[in-house]
Amino acid sequence: MIEVKNVEKSFGDKKVLQDVSFKMEAGKTNLIIGTSGSGKTVLMKCMIGLFQPDAGQILYEGQDIIQMEEKEKKEVRQQIGMLFQGSALFDSKTVQDNVMFPLDMFTTQRYREKIRRVQEVLDRVNLKDSNKKFPSEISGGMKKRVALARALVLNPKYLFCDEPNSGLDPQTSMVIDQLISELTKEYNITTVINTHDMNTVMESGDHIVYMHQGKKQWEGSNKDIIFSKDELLNNFIFASEFLRDAKAKRMEETEK
Numbered sequence: 001m002i003e004v005k006n007v008e009k010s011f012g013d014k015k016v017l018q019d020v021s022f023k024m025e026a027g028k029t030n031l032i033i034g035t036s037g038s039g040k041t042v043l044m045k046c047m048i049g050l051f052q053p054d055a056g057q058i059l060y061e062g063q064d065i066i067q068m069e070e071k072e073k074k075e076v077r078q079q080i081g082m083l084f085q086g087s088a089l090f091d092s093k094t095v096q097d098n099v100m101f102p103l104d105m106f107t108t109q110r111y112r113e114k115i116r117r118v119q120e121v122l123d124r125v126n127l128k129d130s131n132k133k134f135p136s137e138i139s140g141g142m143k144k145r146v147a148l149a150r151a152l153v154l155n156p157k158y159l160f161c162d163e164p165n166s167g168l169d170p171q172t173s174m175v176i177d178q179l180i181s182e183l184t185k186e187y188n189i190t191t192v193i194n195t196h197d198m199n200t201v202m203e204s205g206d207h208i209v210y211m212h213q214g215k216k217q218w219e220g221s222n223k224d225i226i227f228s229k230d231e232l233l234n235n236f237i238f239a240s241e242f243l244r245d246a247k248a249k250r251m252e253e254t255e256k
């Protein structure tokens with residue numbers, strides 16, 4: 001579990017995060033949503049220890065990452081898998097070598113062990129017969145699977161995903177979302193996703209934190225969102241008539 005407690009962050013005079021608090025549990029797909037500039041990326045960077053908040057705590061299983069010595073911080077970071085926007089694969093490495101990279105960096109495993117683990121995660125993300133291919137030879141959806149396999153190869157307790165659907169078509173996005181949700185439950189990972197994708201929100205959001213102008217405006221599940229009376233949240237999520245109609249339909253179905 002990750003707990004964010006009363007976190008504040010400013011850049012110069014600009015308050016970017018103000019008194020932000022929430023808990024994100026293991027086995028749940030936790031989303032951070034909000035308009036551009038609402039502080040989602042800064043919040044994520046504070047959570048993984050890349051930014052130092054001005055005040056507050058970021059607790060990993062009760063231990064504050066802000067107060068940790070560099071060595072302890074490193075240990076926590078090794079338990080974090082990252083899925084970056086645009087996949088961030090090494091173009092000059094094959095699929096197999098991309099996934100093996102964290103094992104080369106952080107373990108002393110023999111090649112045979114490493115290859116076994118690489119194959120295991122590639123199988124788990126349903127990526128077959130692509131081990132020897134280069135990123136330029138595979139589709140965007142396949143690249144995401146490779147990036148996901150790489151994020152999982154060290155068996156992380158925490159998974160951070162920045163816009164995992166950017167650049168993907170709606171169908172491929174859904175498949176990636178489902179895969180992330182399944183893996184989160186299967187391995188009991190605390191998954192944190194920064195997303196603009198409303199389909200992800202409605203289909204995968206076990207727990208959603210909605211940020212507005214640096215503050216936590218609302219928090220709840222994708223089921224709660226349907227019935228929320230929060231005006232800012234409603235305007236943000238159900239921005240079009242089409243989406244408002246879909247909401248009304250979903251409310252009707254849920255009430256039946």
Ligand SMILES: Nc1ncnc2c1ncn2[C@@H]1O[C@H](COP(=O)(O)OP(=O)(O)OP(=O)(O)O)[C@@H](O)[C@H]1O
Nearest residue numbers: 011014016034035036037038039040041042043196
């Ligand atoms: N390193 C920085 N120095 C100064 N200001 C920053 C820095 N990083 C972010 N900001 C400011 O903090 C605010 C929040 O930015 P942030 O990137 O967290 O927004 P966001 O919600 O992730 O937006 P988007 O959805 O567009 O990615 C913005 O006003 C941004 O200009």
